[in-house]
Amino acid sequence: MNLKQRFLTQSTIILIGTIVITCCFGFVYTYFYSLLSKSPDSSGVKHRAIVVMENDRVLYKSEDFSMFQIKEILMNISVGNNYYEYNNRKFTIDEEDFTHEDGDKYKIITLNQVVDENYYYKSLIAFVFMTFLIVFIIASLIVQKQNMNNIMIPIVDLTEKTEKLRNGELDTAITDKGYGEIRELGSAIEQLRIQLKNSLYYQEKVDDNRKFLISSISHDLKTPVTSIRGYIDGVLDGVADTDEKRDYYLTKAIEKTKMIDTMIEDLLLYSKLDLKQMEFEKEKIDIVKYMKDCIDDSLTDFKLENKSIVFENKLSAETFVIIDVEKFKRVAQNIVDNAKSNIEEQVGQLKIILRETSSSVIIEFKDNGKGINKQDLPHIFDRFYKSDTAREVKGSSGLGLAIAKQIVEGLDGRIWAISEASQGASIIISLKKMKDKKH
Incomplete structure (x- = not known):
């Protein structure tokens, strides 16, 4: 209304x-x-009175009237006036005559007060x-x-509150009080306040991200750019004076350009994920088959470095999850590459374990490397964070695990790490599972 x-x-x-x-x-x-x-007035006159007369003699009279009043009433009757006024009140006079057997004549006079209709x-x-x-x-x-x-x-x-809003005070909540339209107006202004506050926070976050990313990527790009320049200068200045040296220098320069390309690609991907500009194309997949395919993609690289990768399926039955196939493969690849770079040859092993709870599928990437220091553990999913040089991935942008975290959370999952120094590390992912093949 x-x-x-x-x-x-x-x-x-x-x-x-x-x-x-x-x-x-x-x-x-x-x-x-x-x-x-109908009640008596102060003069004692009731609204109804009776007078009984025998042969012109008053036989009975109402106590409310005096003899003088009765004479006035009889006079009015004799002249045909059927009204009697007393104390500003008007009465009607009704007369009834009859004769007794002995010849005596009787008269009964009844007086009824007339209500003053005007009053x-x-x-x-x-x-x-x-x-x-x-x-x-x-x-x-x-x-x-x-x-x-x-x-x-x-x-x-x-x-008052919109005036504060106009002045940039965005922390004061606007309550939706009052009738319908007033309440709707208050609710609309409150939504506007929240959106403005979120926009301001978002803008500040974008600015902070831009500054941080520019600072970090500039630092990380400086090393490969310097190396590329050194190799090219070596070729141009004649330091590489043989075909073999020139090929070596140019090959190294190309490797550094690929490293820069990877850094830029990671940077763009992380920026889109962080700003919620990346859409997820979700579909239902068999998690066991999917993880086996991911392992097959990395198996050759592990064998070339004399390292092993093992898969353990502890699921009780065929289990499905809803993920973005391509983006989650990026998650698995980042974690696998990180683990591969931190385990030793011959004895180094990465174990990928699938298990489940009543509502989730748990994917654990467990390596037997040097582990992660306790003080570094809460920060390994932060952007550009590198716990120590021993665990850095060669050519890494420092965004691998940060990207993994953004993708997993975008799929409504969770990711965390457990580790003790010198005892390996485990990166664990939890995804909601579907128990049957029906959507």
């Missing part, structure tokens, strides 16, 4: 309610007036008018108080 309809409804209710209450009081007034009109209607109108006025004022005050609490006060509050 909008304000216009509400005001119209309130006015109608006040008017109808006032009329109904006034009518009720009018009926009550009429009822009590009727009762009071009655005037008093009734005055009473009704005063009642209507009082009830209308009381009802209006009640409605006015409600409107004050639900319209005026919320509007004043909104005005």
Whole structure:
């Protein structure tokens, strides 16, 4: 109900309610007036009196009338006047004559007070008018108080808070108080405040990210760029004076350019993930088959470095998860590459273990490398964080695990690490599972 309809409804209710209450009081007034009109007045005259006469002699008279009053009544009867006035009151006179068997004549005179209709209607109108006025004022005050609490006060509050909002104070919450449209307005302004605050936070975060990324990537790019320049200068200056040396220098320069390309690619991917600009193409897959494919992609590299990769499936049945196939492969590859660079030849091993809980699939990447220091463990998923030179991936941008974390969380999963120094490390991922093949 909008304000216009509400005001119209309130006015109608006040008017109808006032009329109904006034009518009720009018009926009550009429009822009590009727009762009071039958009671004796201060002069002792009742509203009804009887006089009984025998042969022009008063045989019985009502105690309410004196003899003088009775004579006046008889005089009015004799002249055909059927009314008698006393103390500003008017009575009708009814006469009934009859003759007894013995020949005596009797007369019964009955007097009934005539209600002064003018006085009655005037008093009734005055009473009704005063009642209507009082009830209308009381009802209006009640409605006015409600409107004050639900319209005026919320509007004043909104005005003050929007002024603060205009001045850049975004921490003051705006409550949605008042009637429908006022409450909706307050709710809309509150949503605007939240969006402005989020936008400001988002903008600050973007600015901080840009500064941090520029600073970090500039530092990380400096080394390969310097190396490329050195190799090219060596070729141009004649340091590489044989074909074999020139090929070596140029090969190294190409490797460094590939390293730069990887860094830039990781940087762009992380930026999109961090700013929520990357869309996920989710689909349901068999997690066992998927992880076997991921392992096959890395198996050759492990064998070339005399390292092993082992897969253990502890799932009780065929299990499905919903992931973005390409992006999650990037997660697995980053973790596998990180583990491969931190285990030793011959004895180095990465074990990938699948197990489950009632609602999740757990993927554990467990290596037997040097592990991660306790003070470094909370930070390994931070961007550009490298715990120590021994665990750095050659040619790494420092964004591998940060990208993995962003992707896993984008798939509504969790990722964490457990480790003790010199006892290897485990990167663990938890994904929601589906127990059957039906969507």
